[in-house]
Amino acid sequence: MSNAENFEDVVKSRRDEKVAEFDLIEKNVFHRLHSLLHRTPALVPLIVLVVACVVFGLINANFWRISTLSLIFQQIGIVGILGIAQSLVVLTAGIDLSVGAMAVLTSVIMGQFTFRYGLPAEVAIAIGLAAGTMMGAINGVLVARMRIPPFIVTLGTWQVFLATNYIYSANETIRSQDIEANAPALQFWGTAFNFAGARVTLAVVLLIVLVAIMAYVLRHTAWGRHVYAVGDDPEAAELAGVPRKRVLIQAYALAGFFCGIAGWVMIGRFGSVSPSASTGILGNIQAITAVVIGGISLLGGRGTIVGMFLGALIVGVFEMGLRMAGADAQWTYLLIGVLIIAAVAIDQWIRKVSS
Amino acid sequence: MEPLLKARNLVKRYGRVTALDQCDFDLMPGEILAVIGDNGAGKSTLIKALSGAVIPDAGTMWLDGAPIEFSSPNDARAKGIETVYQTLAMSPALSIADNMFMGRELRRPGFMGNWLRKLDHKAMEDFARKKLSDLGLMTIQNINQPVETLSGGQRQGVAVARAAAFGSRVIILDEPTAALGVKESRRVLELILDVRSRGIPIILISHNMPHVFEVADRIHIHRLGRRLCVVDPKDYTMSDAVAFMTGAKEPPADVLAA
Ligand SMILES: Nc1ncnc2c1ncn2[C@@H]1O[C@H](COP(=O)(O)OP(=O)(O)OP(=O)(O)O)[C@@H](O)[C@H]1O
Ligand SMILES: [Mg+2]
Numbered sequence: 232m233s234n235a236e237n238f239e240d241v242v243k244s245r246r247d248e249k250v251a252e253f254d255l256i257e258k259n260v261f262h263r264l265h266s267l268l269h270r271t272p273a274l275v276p277l278i279v280l281v282v283a284c285v286v287f288g289l290i291n292a293n294f295w296r297i298s299t300l301s302l303i304f305q306q307i308g309i310v311g312i313l314g315i316a317q318s319l320v321v322l323t324a325g326i327d328l329s330v331g332a333m334a335v336l337t338s339v340i341m342g343q344f345t346f347r348y349g350l351p352a353e354v355a356i357a358i359g360l361a362a363g364t365m366m367g368a369i370n371g372v373l374v375a376r377m378r379i380p381p382f383i384v385t386l387g388t389w390q391v392f393l394a395t396n397y398i399y400s401a402n403e404t405i406r407s408q409d410i411e412a413n414a415p416a417l418q419f420w421g422t423a424f425n426f427a428g429a430r431v432t433l434a435v436v437l438l439i440v441l442v443a444i445m446a447y448v449l450r451h452t453a454w455g456r457h458v459y460a461v462g463d464d465p466e467a468a469e470l471a472g473v474p475r476k477r478v479l480i481q482a483y484a485l486a487g488f489f490c491g492i493a494g495w496v497m498i499g500r501f502g503s504v505s506p507s508a509s510t511g512i513l514g515n516i517q518a519i520t521a522v523v524i525g526g527i528s529l530l531g532g533r534g535t536i537v538g539m540f541l542g543a544l545i546v547g548v549f550e551m552g553l554r555m556a557g558a559d560a561q562w563t564y565l566l567i568g569v570l571i572i573a574a575v576a577i578d579q580w581i582r583k584v585s586s
Numbered sequence: 587m588e589p590l591l592k593a594r595n596l597v598k599r600y601g602r603v604t605a606l607d608q609c610d611f612d613l614m615p616g617e618i619l620a621v622i623g624d625n626g627a628g629k630s631t632l633i634k635a636l637s638g639a640v641i642p643d644a645g646t647m648w649l650d651g652a653p654i655e656f657s658s659p660n661d662a663r664a665k666g667i668e669t670v671y672q673t674l675a676m677s678p679a680l681s682i683a684d685n686m687f688m689g690r691e692l693r694r695p696g697f698m699g700n701w702l703r704k705l706d707h708k709a710m711e712d713f714a715r716k717k718l719s720d721l722g723l724m725t726i727q728n729i730n731q732p733v734e735t736l737s738g739g740q741r742q743g744v745a746v747a748r749a750a751a752f753g754s755r756v757i758i759l760d761e762p763t764a765a766l767g768v769k770e771s772r773r774v775l776e777l778i779l780d781v782r783s784r785g786i787p788i789i790l791i792s793h794n795m796p797h798v799f800e801v802a803d804r805i806h807i808h809r810l811g812r813r814l815c816v817v818d819p820k821d822y823t824m825s826d827a828v829a830f831m832t833g834a835k836e837p838p839a840d841v842l843a844a
Contacts, residue, residue, distance in 0.1 A: 269732070452703040453691040456684055463677040470639055470675035472660040472689025532679045 266583050272526035273538035275577055277447045279524075279570070280545050287462040287552030294555055301429040307547040308420075308434040309334070309500060309510060310517045311540060312493040314525075315445055316367075316486035317518035318539045322449070323482050324462040324531025325374060325381035329366070330490050331390035331514020335506060337363040337494030339396050343403045344416045344506030352414035360491040366392060367487015371480035385515075393511050405501030421499030434496045437563025438540075441489070445536045458482055521546060524570050545570065588651055590615045590787055591636065591667075591756055596645035596693060598631055606630040606642065607811035613756065613787055618778060620798040620819075621791045623808030623831050629791050630635050630672050632808065633758050636789070637669040649755070660689060666755030670762050672791075674745045682726065683707070683714040685733055686748045706747035717747045722773050738765035746774055758780055758789045759777035775801055778792055795824040815841040 268274055287294045313330045320327040337359040344355035365386070373384040410417050420434040449455035457478045460468035469475045493514075498504055526540025527534025550563050597604070599602045605628045611616045613619050623629050634640035638656030647654050649665055649789040656662045659669070676685045692713075693699035699706065711729045718726055726740055733741060737761040742765050747809065749757050759778070763771040773792075778788055778801055792798050798805060807814045807830050814830060829835035 269735075272677060338818070437596040447702075451705050451707075453693070453705060454703070456680070456688070456691065460684075460688055463679045467673070467675040467677055470659055470669075470671050470673070471677070471685070472658075472663055473658070474658070532677065576714070 233294065241476070265581070267515070268577070272528075272533060272578070272581060273535050273541060275574065276525050276538055276541035276545055280452040280541050280548065281549050282486040283545060283550065283552065287548065287556065290552070291555045294552055296310070297427050297429040299551065299555070301426070301431045301435065303544070303551050304438070304551070305432055307361060307521075307543045308438050309493050309496055310370075310514070310521055310546070311438045312441060312489055312496060313510075313514050313518040313544045314521040314539045314543050315441055315536060316489035316493070317515075317522045318445075318525075318527055318534070318536050319458065319482045319486045319489075321519075321522050321527050321529060322458050322462045322534065323479055324465070325479075325483070326385065326519070326529070327370065327381070327483070328385040328390055328515045329370060329389040329484055330493075330518050331488065331510045331512065332396065333363050333366045333487055333490035334493040334497060334514055335508050335511035336366070336392045336396040336399075337491040338402045338497045338504050338508070339494075339506050341417055341495060342410070343400060345417065346405055346409070352416035356416065356495060359494060360488060363491025363494065364484050364488040368480060369482035371483030372486070374483065375476040375479040385505045389515065396506050396511065402506055404506070406502040410503065417495070417504070418502060418528045419499055421502065422498045432499070434499055437492075437496065441492070442536055442540045449536060454478070454481070458534050461483070462533075464532070472578070520567060520571060523576050524567075526574060526578065528582070530582075532551065533578070533581075542574075587614060589613055589648075590650060592648045593632075594646050596635055598628075598635060598640060598641045598642050604811050606635065606645075609645070609808075609812045610623075611636070611806070611813060612816075613789060614804070616782065616785050616787055617803040618782055618788045618790060618801050619804050619806055620806055621789060621806045622793070622795075622798060622827060627808045627831070628811040629706040629808050629812075630760055633669065633760055633789060633791065634661070634671075636756075637667055637758055639669070639671070663690070663752070666753060667758065668749040668753030668756070669758040670742075670745045670760060670764065672748045674741055676733045676741060676745060679732050681730045681732055682718070682736075682744055683711045683729050685744065686710070686714045686717070686751070690752070705799070713751070714747075717751045718744065720746045721750070721777060739767055739770050742766055743770060743774075746777065751776055753781070753786060756787055756789065758791075758811070760791045761793065762790070763792065763794060771797070795827065798827075799824055807837070809833065819843050829840035 267324060293299060294366055313334060316330050340362050341355045341359035344350045344358050345352045370384055372386055373379050374381050420437055421430065422433045424428045449458060457473045460471070460473050461475050461478050465475055497508060501508065521543035522539050523529065523542070524545055525534065525538035527538065527539055548565060549566055553562050589612040591613040593609065596609040597607040609628070609632055610821045611632065621629050632678045633642060635642045638659045640662045641657060654665065677688065692709050694704045694706045698704040715729050721743055726736065733744065736744065742762060746759065746762050749759065763774050766774060775797060777792065781788055792801065802819050805817050805819055805827060807827065809816065809831055817827065826835065830837045
């Protein structure tokens with residue numbers, strides 16, 4: 232009897248111990264998770280992406296076919312490149328609403344310089360890329376030197392670039408057949424090759440290469456560290472010897488250059504040059520979505536290009552997976568909306584440190 | 587003896603506020619010069635002018651007798667003037683090593699560094715670790731830890747270590763012990779004396795009179811945006827110094843600045 236009682240006592244006290252221990256473990260796990268996410272914020276989109284792929288694969292076995300995956304990659308090609316541009320600007324604690332407009336305007340410049348002025352397509356492309364860089368630099372100068380908030384600057388230049396695009400092109404589309412016959416270089420990134428039985432375009436390869444290059448630049452060069460420092464605390468960066476204004480202008484200009492590349496890729500993807508391509512109006516929102524879901528903080532200084540790339544993939548996977556599951560397209564927007572808010576909530580939590 | 591760093595008639599206005607009002611300044615070679623003054627007297631503005639972080643509206647500065655004009659903190663750093671700012675000037679999300687080398691990163695030797703501009707993370711981390719342990723700050727576990735995860739005192743320690751590691755002509759410390767505990771403050775004071783023994787002069791801004799009187803060779807008393815007087819800590823008491831800087835007492839004519 233007394234033995235049994237003792238036994239019960241032991242169980243009781245054991246249980247208390249266990250509970251306390253569990254509390255400690257739970258706290259520890261929480262803390263670990265926090266510092267892990269703090270170091271690698273791109274883990275969140277990675278987990279979401281893997282889960283989404285598994286779920287969509289279970290719903291529809293065709294999802295896991297390489298042709299489906301290659302289609303997803305092709306669909307995020309343009310958004311992904313605009314996302315690189317957007318990431319650069321957002322890391323400096325800015326925002327660029329003009330990325331889509333710059334892409335469309337540069338694609339129009341490339342097309343018109345070839346067909347209206349009869350320049351070789353390669354020269355027109357170079358001019359288009361230079362024009363994109365110039366437009367980005369204008370944003371950068373207005374932000375860094377005139378001290379106008381980035382949101383306002385790019386809200387303005389978005390309209391200006393988009394209107395310029397319509398006026399300059401006289402809203403005239405250059406047809407795909409004409410480009411194919413006279414200036415195939417413009418459609419270069421649409422070139423497809425066979426990979427493991429699936430059709431893959433060069434645009435997909437380009438996106439992956441650009442993501443890798445920019446991940447390297449941001450992590451392993453002084454300039455990349457300066458971009459983070461400027462976004463993190465501009466005053467501290469300046470006192471520590473970072474040329475804040477120059478870095479800002481360079482970041483915006485480089486973003487413009489990437490928009491130029493996106494404009495070129497657009498011609499390959501759509502075949503034609505169209506001033507009324509939806510990218511001009513939606514490109515900025517799509518790029519910001521990829522950036523936010525990818526765990527880059529809108530307050531600047533935190534996040535990675537790889538995260539943005541995963542964010543863009545998540546959007547592509549949701550679109551494709553839901554379509555294959557036969558769901559209403561609106562479900563995509565609904566879920567993306569939820570993801571955006573969740574991503575920012577997680578960012579806030581990650582920022583609450585050292586407490 | 588000629589001052590190593592000299593300024594005459596510095597003026598800096600912020601709108602209606604005159605932070606520096608015809609301010610003079612002299613730092614002698616090899617000395618520890620304390621700068622004391624009330625809150626808002628203009629001490630930080632003065633050292634920001636000397637370190638290139640603020641461009642004065644008027645006035646002239648000389649380093650080693652040659653006139654200097656800084657348009658950014660980097661100009662001053664290039665001349666060997668290192669500063670620990672009151673705000674510490676560190677990027678919270680970046681690592682200790684990143685912060686120590688911000689603006690003067692080391693690149694890999696050879697092709698990777700020259701052509702691909704690759705940073706030498708390892709060399710920078712090793713250097714940072716060494717400087718922090720020199721300062722007795724190796725309670726910091728991980729040199730790749732973001733600065734925001736450090737305590738206020740540890741952050742201050744990192745900033746001081748950065749300045750001490752790179753300063754070759756002048757080291758400026760704006761309230762370097764404000765957030766530090768007794769033991770850590772001691773370390774910083776020892777470091778200051780150590781730096782002087784290497785022949786590098788130091789400008790120390792502090793509100794802590796015992797610290798000032800312990801290490802300073804001369805005390806620059808700042809009042810209402812200008813140098814009121816310079817005193818020798820051996821000739822005056824702490825309460826004299828406080829009385830001068832608050833205006834409770836007039837300093838004698840022989841120490842008054844012209
Ligand atoms: N960036 C600025 N903009 C506007 N006013 C400023 C600025 N910096 C300093 N001031 C003003 O200049 C005056 C001198 O400030 P400063 O920071 O140099 O004082 P301080 O002696 O360092 O004070 P403390 O002991 O509190 O650090 C103050 O009145 C302050 O409000
Ligand atoms: Mg101050």
